[in-house]
Amino acid sequence: MKTRSAFKLVSVVFLALSISTVSLAQSKTDIKKTDIKDEVGQSEKAAKVFTEIMDTPDKGIPQNLFDSASCVAVFPSVLKAGFVVGGEGGRGVASCRTGSGWSSPAYFNLGGGSVGLQIGAEATDFILLFMNKDGMKSLLSDQFTVGGDASVAAGPVGRQAGAATDAKLSAQILSYSRSKGLFAGLELKGVVIKPDKDDMKDVYGPGVTAKDVLAVDSKTKAPEAARAFPTTLGRYTAAKSTK
Secondary structure (H helix, E strand, O other): OOHHHHHHHHHHHHHHHHHHHHHHHHHHHHHHHOOOHHHHHHHHHHHHHHHHHOOOOOOOOHHHHHOOOEEHHHHEEEHHHHHHOOEEEEEEEEEEEOEEOOOEEEEEEEEEEHHHHHHHHOOOEEEEOOOOOOHHHOOOOEEEEEEEEEEEEEEOOOOOHHHHHHHHHHHHEEEEEEEOOOOEEOOOOOEEEEHHHHHHHHHHOOOOOHHHHHHOOOOOOOOHHOOOHHHHHHHHHHEEEEE
């Protein structure tokens, strides 16, 4: 009887330990899944902003400029307070062209500088096109100042083909803003852009940099849930080839 009782006790303890181990593993998995919820949201917001702009071709980014851009960055809902107090104005994502499409998203902070007439807006979406290798190089650095380390011009809107050609030839970065439904080119000078190391770590793990993710030959892949932004860029790239 004592042997049976002891066996039952051992079985119960073993079962309890097994359940506890499984629960802990599931808990860790759930934590991992929810760890990047905020970063997934950033990618989705950027995708939404870009979609809304490109779906109004007469008032959006000219297709030929998008087709020529090496990288695209979107900073959704940047708050004016960030510029007034000199703190980080907003967060966003960027993706660059690779041999197989668009790279996984890299996460950035934007702050400082002056946004001209947009300073009175409560929240503004900023879209940056990096038009050449020098522009892309600035994005791959530890941080850079728009209009300082990299030349910038207000991006042409809609079907301004002549202006688009001139801007494309002279600027490393073309910048746009959207506030209260108004989308326009904006010469965004003095703004500092730098990688968001916390977001990068959450999505890709320790030691992975924006340069690792955005490089033309990058093999770094984001979880599928975080790929809304590059997927959207790919859709508008594909749209060109079907016309």
